[in-house]
Amino acid sequence: MSIQGLVVLLFLSVLSVSTIGSTLVENGSTSTTHHKSKGKRWALLIAGSNGYDNYRHQADVCHAYQILKKGGLKDENIIVFMYDDIANNTENPRPGVIINKPNGKDVYHGVPKDYTGDDVNSHNFYAAILGDKTALKGGSGKVLETGPNDHIFIYYTDHGATGLLGMPSESDFVYAKDLIHVLKKKHAAKGYKSMVFYLEACESGSMFEGLLPKNMNIYATTASNAEESSYATYCDGDPGVPKEFGTCLGDLYSISWLEDCDANDLRKETFGVQYKRVRSRTNESHVMQYGDMSHIKEFLYTYMGATPKTHSYAPFTASPSESISRTVSQRDVALLYFLQKVNRAPTGSHEKIEAQKQLRNEIARRKHVDYSITKIGELLFGTERSSKVLMNVRPSGQPLVDDWECFKMFIRTYESRCGKLSKYGMKYTRAFANMCNAGVSLEKLVAVSDQACSKKHV
Numbered sequence: 016m017s018i019q020g021l022v023v024l025l026f027l028s029v030l031s032v033s034t035i036g037s038t039l040v041e042n043g044s045t046s047t048t049h050h051k052s053k054g055k056r057w058a059l060l061i062a063g064s065n066g067y068d069n070y071r072h073q074a075d076v077c078h079a080y081q082i083l084k085k086g087g088l089k090d091e092n093i094i095v096f097m098y099d100d101i102a103n104n105t106e107n108p109r110p111g112v113i114i115n116k117p118n119g120k121d122v123y124h125g126v127p128k129d130y131t132g133d134d135v136n137s138h139n140f141y142a143a144i145l146g147d148k149t150a151l152k153g154g155s156g157k158v159l160e161t162g163p164n165d166h167i168f169i170y171y172t173d174h175g176a177t178g179l180l181g182m183p184s185e186s187d188f189v190y191a192k193d194l195i196h197v198l199k200k201k202h203a204a205k206g207y208k209s210m211v212f213y214l215e216a217c218e219s220g221s222m223f224e225g226l227l228p229k230n231m232n233i234y235a236t237t238a239s240n241a242e243e244s245s246y247a248t249y250c251d252g253d254p255g256v257p258k259e260f261g262t263c264l265g266d267l268y269s270i271s272w273l274e275d276c277d278a279n280d281l282r283k284e285t286f287g288v289q290y291k292r293v294r295s296r297t298n299e300s301h302v303m304q305y306g307d308m309s310h311i312k313e314f315l316y317t318y319m320g321a322t323p324k325t326h327s328y329a330p331f332t333a334s335p336s337e338s339i340s341r342t343v344s345q346r347d348v349a350l351l352y353f354l355q356k357v358n359r360a361p362t363g364s365h366e367k368i369e370a371q372k373q374l375r376n377e378i379a380r381r382k383h384v385d386y387s388i389t390k391i392g393e394l395l396f397g398t399e400r401s402s403k404v405l406m407n408v409r410p411s412g413q414p415l416v417d418d419w420e421c422f423k424m425f426i427r428t429y430e431s432r433c434g435k436l437s438k439y440g441m442k443y444t445r446a447f448a449n450m451c452n453a454g455v456s457l458e459k460l461v462a463v464s465d466q467a468c469s470k471k472h473v
């Protein structure tokens with residue numbers, strides 16, 4: 016079978032599976048006199064990926080920035096983490112421009128470059144949340160210098176997995192336990208009045224499920240529950256997305272809240288209303304809510320500001336092209352990207368040969384992870400029980416794993432013996448959690464990993 020045929024088959028089969036901020040005033044002005052509450056609005060936006068195939072995450076973040084900027088937040092109060100390799104990417108058909116929807120406007124202009132390149136990492140992310148300038152390595156030095164009256168909005172978009180979120184470096188993860196620890200520290204330091212956290216990633220619910228306390232004034236929503244993928248959308252080949260893009264322009268949960276903000280008066284819309292709208296548009300996964308639910312009665316305006324009252328809102332109506340956009344599991348976007356590259360390249364060209372090589376490598380990497388995890392499971396639990404143990408999902412309200420150090424250690428151990436999980440292989444992190452829950456020893460994991468990943472299969 017030709018490689019294209021094979022990939023299409025494979026693809027179909029996987030598819031089935033100290034500064035002055037805008038002062039908060041009840042009526043929306045930014046006057047610093049006569050206010051009812053003296054807090055400021057702060058935001059931290061982060062795209063955890065790099066690479067042109069992940070165009071959409073940085074596009075989502077840039078779009079979020081434009082909304083906050085229009086809402087009156089100042090750049091000094093908006094912290095942006097983005098690798099910044101998209102706008103000038105040689106593969107970008109519109110140099111210097113990033114769009115987040117078919118025929119969309121440029122969202123890249125004006126975006127502050129606080130943390131770019133390798134400065135986008137979990138260490139700086141935690142330091143920025145905690146307002147700890149001394150802990151930063153690189154970057155603009157901007158951190159959440161917030162106090163007990165301030166409102167914080169955090170938005171994160173990237174690949175994720177059960178119990179963790181990705182970062183541009185493949186060896187850097189944001190573990191759920193560590194993120195929750197950072198949020199608890201921020202709360203204990205009286206670092207905010209209330210916080211809203213929007214999170215797009217595969218299995219994003221697992222970052223908060225059974226972990227985010229209800230008494231910390233934090234309200235979170237996630238693109239998916241703890242056991243399912245999240246979805247990319249506006250992919251090339253869809254109406255209005257020219258083939259040359261070769262990638263997806265947005266993620267479904269993200270564009271759902273972003274476009275909802277574009278289309279509505281943020282003074283009048285509550286988080287509860289937005290949640291309902293986003294949940295209904297994000298129909299491929301279950302959009303979830305966690306933490307302190309009292310905040311669903313708050314207006315988006317409290318965190319995101321709003322355009323001047325004279326602004327007229329064009330109600331969002333999905334154009335035919337948008338409503339029939341495909342969605343693609345985030346885990347399969349890279350495959351689609353390599354496949355499109357092969358298809359676009361002229362027959363017999365050097366480009367095509369290169370693209371075919373990349374595609375074959377991606378397929379081989381996926382097969383290797385599939386094979387090795389299956390094998391490890393069988394060696395540990397026997398062929399009969401293996402998949403049941405590895406894929407076990409605990410009842411809702413319970414965290415994924417009890418011993419987080421074990422979880423981290425097991426992932427590191429696997430990667431040192433069998434190679435990086437990388438974006439696709441991250442789908443197996445639940446298996447490592449369940450090995451910890453089942454009491455597998457490190458020694459044993461080392462032995463079975465070596466057996467499963469012996470030279471023969473690598």
Ligand SMILES: *[C@@H]1O[C@H](CO)[C@@H](O)[C@H](O)[C@H]1NC(C)=O
Nearest residue numbers: 040042043044046048049050
């Ligand atoms: C909003 O409140 C400020 C401060 O109280 C006041 O100066 C301003 O006129 C008000 N604006 C509107 C549009 O109500």
Ligand SMILES: *[C@@H]1O[C@H](CO)[C@@H](O)[C@H](O)[C@H]1NC(C)=O
Nearest residue numbers: 099100101102103104110111
């Ligand atoms: C992209 O290219 C423009 C024009 O050459 C340049 O001004 C800008 O600094 C570049 N941006 C990045 C991130 O390299």
Ligand SMILES: *[C@@H]1O[C@H](CO)[C@@H](O)[C@H](O)[C@H]1NC(C)=O
Nearest residue numbers: 296297298299300338339340
């Ligand atoms: C989600 O909505 C889109 C667009 O209306 C539709 O094509 C798709 O089949 C729906 N998916 C599910 C799982 O219902």
